[in-house]
Amino acid sequence: MAAADALLTGLPVSTLRGATPLLFVLLGECLTQRAGRINLGVEGQMLVGAAAGYGVTALSGSPALGLAAGAAAGALLSTVFAVLTVAVDADPFASGLAVWMLGFGVSAFAGTALVGLRIDGWMPWAGGITPTIALALALVPVCGFGLLHTRTGLRWRAVGESPEHARAAGVTPWHYIVAGVLVGGVLSGLGGAALSVDYTRTWAEGMTAGRGLVAVGLVIVARWNPWLALPAALLFGLAEALSLRLQAADSAVSAHLLHTLPYLASLGVFAITCARLRRRPGGGAPAALGALLAR
Amino acid sequence: MTTVAALAATPLRAAFVRAAAAIGVFAALASLFFVSIGQPPATMFVEIARAAAGSGYAVGESLVRATPIMLCALATLVPARLGLVSVGADGQLYAGAIVGTGALLAWPLAPGPVLLSAVLVGGAIGGALWALGPALLRAFVPVHETISTLMLNWVAAMLVTWLVHGAWRNPASQGWPASIEFPDTARLPVLGDSRVHAGLALALVLAVVLHAVLTRTRSGLVLDVLRDNPRLQAVTGCAVAPRIVATMLVGGAFAGLAGIVETSVVQGRLQSDLANGAGLAGFLVAWLAGNRVPQTVALALLVGAVLAAGDGLQIATAVPSSATLVVQGLMFVALLAVGGASARWRGVGHGRG
Amino acid sequence: MAPVELRLNGLCKRFRDVVAVHDASLVIRGGEVLALLGENGAGKSTLMRLAYGMVRPDAGHIEIDARRVRFDAPRDAVAAGIGMVFQQFSLIDTLSVRENLALAWPRAPWWLGRDARRPGALDAHLARLVPGVDPRARTGDLAVGVRQQIEIAKVLLREARCVILDEPTAVLTPAEAGALHARVRALARDGFAVVLITHKTADVRACADRVAVMRAGRVVGEAPAADAADARIVEWMVGVAPAPAAARPARAADTPVRLSVRGLCAGPVRDVALDVHAGEIVAVAGVSGSGQVALAEALTGLRPLDAGQVTLDGQALRAPGRPARPVAALAAIPADPRRTAIAPSRSLAVNLALKRLAVQPWRVRRAALEEQARAPIARFDVRPPDPRRPAGTLSGGNLQKLVIARELQGDPTAVVACYPTMGLDVVATAQVRDAMLTLAANGCAVLWFGEDLDDLLAHAHRIVVMFDGRLVADLDAHTATPQQVGVWMSGHAIAPDPLRQAA
């Protein structure tokens, strides 16, 4: 009974805390994919965001500045992806992996200077909510309404469905694609900074541990809908919170195995979503992207 | 005769122009990076060249680094010939290392040749098994293989960590979590007193066989046709689903071999982080080489040289090893940029719409 | 509205090694319908895409009302009052009808609301131009004819003064085409300039004021529609006088059943039963979206059967759960072969061998494949006749001939052809049609899904009509009239009295 209590008290907040970095990335990648690009480089963008955010917070003492720096770093790295896939039309998967590799390298290189620095981060408000969590939650309606209810959002989606048809309708597709990639860069950088500045409050090489790539998969689980990004991120957060609590509770299962739980859970819902999408052709996938995924 | 003439005239020259452009872009990006970290670019390039190919030892190190990348690139290439984007070489590499090591732990005293083949075959089987899940999911659900293979990479890496911290931990290796050492009987032979091992020869032989199968046989032609248009399964009577599974399994076996070769010969024991980014680099190599075997082999050797140079550089100039990762990333960016630009310039890859 | 005058002066456009448009000049005037004709690949679509800013000219310029203009993107052409309905449409299938309109509307407000609900003007516009359509419907779910009306509504929403329609009637039934002709005439009466690209002389007769003909990228002739005889137009198009159409082969009585369909259900197709005899041409007609394509797909193996079975000469051909295998005795010519029957980046030689791919020796010799390809390429006059060329680079007509050449290699006993002449020019159409007539004359059973009712009635022996996934009529093509077939196609359950019809 007591063990169950230890497992469950405060679980909602832990879930939310674990979900927050992912929620940023998920929203960003959702907007990127809606403009017709899959960016596997989000993993690298998160890493540079985490490193920049941690470094600036440690130097300035201001977590807000840290978040801003993380966003800027993510955006900067995402320009590489934008140039590769828009200006020279390189393969998006390969470009994403190259950006990931570059981001890993840059963050590891810059991160050697961060080892040993300490930061304080934000004091949580009542109930364990931090400004980072509030910001992530506030971004959900911003993205949701922006994408589904505004003229810009309509053009954005149209470009993701078919750049050629959008062009025929008088839209300039590359503006929206670049915007999609850059917004993805800003949000994944923010997500990385949220991870290092607010969630773990440490820096470690490769600390995102695949969260960015999980986000790429969860975008599909969320059916490319910013509103559904929230439950998708919470699912990951829940799996992570449970695995941490089980470890703390000295469960019989090794901590290393428990670490795989969030990935397996994400993969599970991803597979289920794909199976259900099969019955609805397209299933809400931006068509330009569907062609890419169906290759 | 016409083909020879045509080859000599434009495509070869175009290839040279492309290579020159890629080197130019890479040099510019890398110089920018070196300047920004306060190192003189000219010296760095000389050091890199020396560390990559300046001596017999350097060449050997480059080849050792290139081997797992080459195998992982082939692991990506096989499914890609059917149009699949498998990014699971890292996970398959770990799985191969696990099963291969398991074979050693199961029969540590088996006679040499038996043990060696059990370890190698175990590695291949492990990699193939790790690819089986995404393959079945793609063939019969369908779940996009890109994302499922990527997620499974982390799971496989953590399984290795779990094993070397727990059940398979060598009590003799005090603090360091790793399995027992591979005995000489379970290792591929090495060349002289270098670290170059027979795994490289194995990879090259497999590459030649694979190239012949993909370009000269009916199976290769069927893959080409179905990649071009999967709906042709009705016209040809060749079903796509079994071929998805087959190519993914073969690819997984290649990556699994990379894992067990790296574990047994190079590192000598199973330990965490053994992939060292080989899967990712292999994916980029295969993709940049247009998923063609000869180009893939050549590019893998080049990337291996750059990585080995990074290791050498760390010793020679006290630049941290993570700088190599940046340089490697910049190299891929340069190659992608030049490849994409030339494709766009020639007008291919840009359909009518 | 002041009538517009659009002048295209000496436009040139090349795509790598293809010269699509070469020094083409054309005047388009308000209040007039201009029919633009020409062979496949003559450059009609490209010329109009130049006028719409979709592609930029290599040379030449465009004038509107005697002022030189430059279009960098369709946006500029739209601002100048030009609108275009594309051959393959440019609606975004996954968006709703209303969203598609809002997307193209320059005066759309920044806040649209869910599903672009807020600007009520869109619904009003839609109700006026496409009455009866649900503005919330997903565009991709609508019938082709409706989608086309939405395209036109979209163009008019943008206050275009010059409307370009690229092969609009290729996808329409006779009744729908009639409605389109009326709309085009009405537009011209209101002062719009209309350009109608077409392969059909019926369109010219029904609504054109002026005819312009393109060949090899140039405008080679222009005349008032009333003066341009059909034969003259064809001569302009291809440079030679047209050969007379081949006659329908006489059919011997009591030939055996070759292709037999029983209780077939597949997707939208419900309970179809049909027999095709040796030497018989059976035409399948229906409004688009009535299940013809699905039926053809089921017969050609592209779609699994839910129930029923198909036999060919008594041998089982298709059944539920049975994987599709190529059968030499069945020539399958599916709709849209570029997507369903061709490996576009493989050579002609490989594409011609696709049906025999699974039984090739395990070691493939490309030279042998290329050698085997020469005969079928020559027989069907596929151009250019280079077996190494990637199939995707062929024009529509040549691609169609390539598929037919492949399918006819094994001396088939039955043919299932779905829209085999769709989008083809007169010469290519005649070649494809003659190939099918010859087959029937040699004892083949031919099942022909077609879109041109006159053509079907002139060449088939029997015509069956599909409506809502079922076969609703089986008529003798020698005596049936287009009106009679049209009534069945529109789904009126009560057949009109044939005697009254004849009277």
Ligand SMILES: Nc1ncnc2c1ncn2[C@@H]1O[C@H](COP(=O)(O)OP(=O)(O)OP(=O)(O)O)[C@@H](O)[C@H]1O
């Ligand atoms: N984007 C493109 N890239 C390469 N070639 C093209 C492109 N667009 C058109 N072409 C080529 O230009 C020529 C003219 O094509 P176009 O589509 O204008 O012909 P068309 O007269 O409209 O023919 P159809 O009656 O078949 O529609 C063809 O040979 C075609 O293959």
Ligand SMILES: [Mg+2]
């Ligand atoms: Mg055309």
